[in-house]
Amino acid sequence: MKARVTVTLKTSVLDPQGKAIEGSLRSLGFDGVESVRQGKVFDLEVAGEDKAKAEADIKAMCEKLLANTVIESYRVEIAG
């Protein structure tokens, strides 16, 4: 089973890399860009067919390692 975890900085945390990318996009002429937040994507393949169990396991992975919940939030999507 395939799953995707998206980790982003919490909205209360400043994202200087996102700001730099935002400035660069504007300098390329993309005037409509209002804000950019950078994040990370993890594509996982997990054994088994039990979606609920996979989701629970992946949430535990996020809490323990994939995200630092002091500064980041995460989203888990199970494919199919």
Added chain:
Amino acid sequence: MKSAVILFPGSNRERDAARALKAATGRESEIIWHGETALPDGTDIVVLPGGFSYGDYLRCGAIAARSPVMEAVRAHANRGGLVLGICNGFQILVESGLLPGALLRNSHLKFVCRMQHLKVERVGTPFTRDYRQGQVVEVAVAHGDGNYLADPETLARIEGEGLVAFRYCDASGNHLEGSPNGSMNAIAGVYSEKLNVLGMMPHPENLIDPLVGGTDGLGLFTSIAGGARAA
């Protein structure tokens, strides 16, 4: 006074830390591989050194914080044992939850490597007995991710309980807004609630010899040594 320095893949200042500990305590420090599950018997202080453990993959200090030896370090800290995390070691301590807050990319996005003044914000701890309250010391900084951040409640608690160890300042001791990395309240180092765990971004271990720039960092290590003798 028995000290141990933990070596992670990608650590690079473990010898500097061991050298500073030896200069202050007169005893050789043991270098311990991160895969160990126990500290040497009778260890008084554990140092997590600077460097780029695991290549800073995922987040600085994140993978090292989950390595086997960290359970032993956590147990040592919970028993009241001393733990000092310097630079990457500080990042590992916040990632492991032994210290509050987080360390983000420097606000100006550049690696900063230079001499830096610090103000000693709290004396009388096992790490600062040999400093004076408000003393300004000059040590080195060398990091890309030293921007200290905590949520408003945590920050208020740290400040209220006097858990800020050092702040960045100029030579006269004036706090620099955000310098050199954007840290909240110019925080350069923080203590745990019981004051036995200290994390700091600057490198006191590199300022222990007049031949290489000064000795302002030595007081931290003589404080540790003196405390262990008194205990």
